[in-house]
Amino acid sequence: MIIRAEKWQEIPVLHIVEESKETEHIPVVLFFHGFTSAKEHNLHYAYNLAKQGVRVILPEAKLHGERSESLNEFQLALNFWDIVLTSIKEADVIHDELFRKELVDEETRIGMGGTSMGGITTFGCLSSYDWIDAASVMMGSPAITRLAKGQISHAERDGRELPVSQKEREQLFAALDQIDLSQNPRRLHQRPLFMWHGEQDTMVPFELTKEFHEEIQENYEDHPELLKWMPDEHAGHSVSRSGMLAAVNWLAEHLHAR
Secondary structure, three states, X not given: OEEEEXXXXXXXXXXXXXXXXXXXXXXXXXXEOOOOOOHHHHHHHHHHHXXXXXXXXXXXXXXXXXXXXXXXXXXXXXOHHHHHXXXXXXXXXXXXXXXXXXXXXXXXXXXXXXXXXXXXXXXXXXXXXXXXXXXXXXXXXXXXXHHHHHHHHHHHHOOOOOOOOHHHHHHHHHHHXXXXXXXXXXXXXXXXXXXXXXXXXXXXXXXXXXXXXXXXXXXXXXXXXXXXXXEEOOOOOOOOHHHHXXXXXXXXXXXXXX
């Protein structure tokens, strides 16, 4: 198995693929890491996908890993939604690079996944791009505007003075509304979607993801096998091994399916 550290249009990525399939047009997964994490922390997802014949690209999020600017966690949190919005834009750059590097053609299936912040990014990408063929989301929320408003309210209840004006908030919420999948669920277009979430999660609310699953079920009535909901009643904000394996197996199965 090959693991290469590369830069795609100035975006640091790890490129993981089985050596025997390196030059083939095999399915691809873009997998986004979580808040305060880094691309290499998701190598276990990449390994389990690559051994099933999938090429994996692990991007480094803005202000994380080798793109770090030595901010503390609070300073990083103030940039949370800018990081998410940047990752969503950069996903399309990586998609273009896959074609430029001739790693895919028009028939190649492309999936996406992520944990926590990476899961939120994945939901935003599903709302934005039709080129995603299947997705796995762990601990993410599609209701990103509600999540952003909740984060700000929580910080203010804790007595923190946020350096964000009312106008800037309104601009942020307007930008998030455009990619909020909970407000635009039909943008899924019945694409294969796996969602894992711990019921004890205190970071990304479980209920928002549960509500979304219940809402979109009717859109999958003709193809219920394309929607997988995997709540874990004992888990908090940490993906179990069974959840990780289910997520990668889901992607591999649906990206290889014709």
